[in-house]
Amino acid sequence: MWWIYALLSALFAALTAIFAKIGIKGVDTDLATAIRTVVIxxxxxxxxxxxxxxxxxxxLTKTNWIFLILSGCATGLSWICYFKALQLGKVSQVAPVDKLSVAIAIVLAVVFLKEPLxxxxxxxxxxxxxxxxxxxF
Known part of the structure; x- marks a missing residue:
C-alpha cells in the first residue's frame, strides 16, 4: 500500500513543478513560497x-516537537531554493535534480538512523x- 502513496506523491510533486513554473513568472520566489505555504x-x-x-x-513529546519543527524548517528552505531554481532553470532539469534528495536521504538514513543499506x-x-x-553538467 505504501507504494501507492509514494506514486501519488511523485505525481503531485510533478504537478507542483509544472504549476509553480507557470505561477512564478514575474513573481518574487520568496513571495510565491509564502503564498504556497499558506495554502499548504x-x-x-x-x-x-x-x-x-x-x-x-x-x-506529542518534546522530541516530536523539536524534530517536526526542524523538518518544517528544512521543508521551507527546500521550497525557497526549489522555487528560485525553477525560476532560473527548466522544469525538466530542476525537478530531476531536486530528486537527488532521495539519494541524500538514503545516505543520511544509513548514517544517522542506522538503517541497513x-x-x-x-x-x-x-x-x-x-x-x-x-x-x-
Missing amino acids: LLLAWAIAIFKGSTETIGG SLKQAAGAALIIGGSLVLI
Missing part, C-alpha cells in the same frame, strides 16, 4: 481536523546521483 497550511490543518488527528496533539538501494542511489550529474 490551510489544507493540512483541514485534513487533520477532518480526520480527527488534532485530538492527539497533547500527546541493500545493494538494490545503493545501486538506485548511485543511478540517481549519476542522472543528476548528467543533468547538471
Whole structure:
C-alpha cells in the first residue's frame, strides 16, 4: 500500500513543478513560497481536523516537537531554493535534480538512523546521483 502513496506523491510533486513554473513568472520566489505555504497550511490543518488527528496533539513529546519543527524548517528552505531554481532553470532539469534528495536521504538514513543499506538501494542511489550529474553538467 505504501507504494501507492509514494506514486501519488511523485505525481503531485510533478504537478507542483509544472504549476509553480507557470505561477512564478514575474513573481518574487520568496513571495510565491509564502503564498504556497499558506495554502499548504490551510489544507493540512483541514485534513487533520477532518480526520480527527488534532485530538492527539497533547500527546506529542518534546522530541516530536523539536524534530517536526526542524523538518518544517528544512521543508521551507527546500521550497525557497526549489522555487528560485525553477525560476532560473527548466522544469525538466530542476525537478530531476531536486530528486537527488532521495539519494541524500538514503545516505543520511544509513548514517544517522542506522538503517541497513541493500545493494538494490545503493545501486538506485548511485543511478540517481549519476542522472543528476548528467543533468547538471
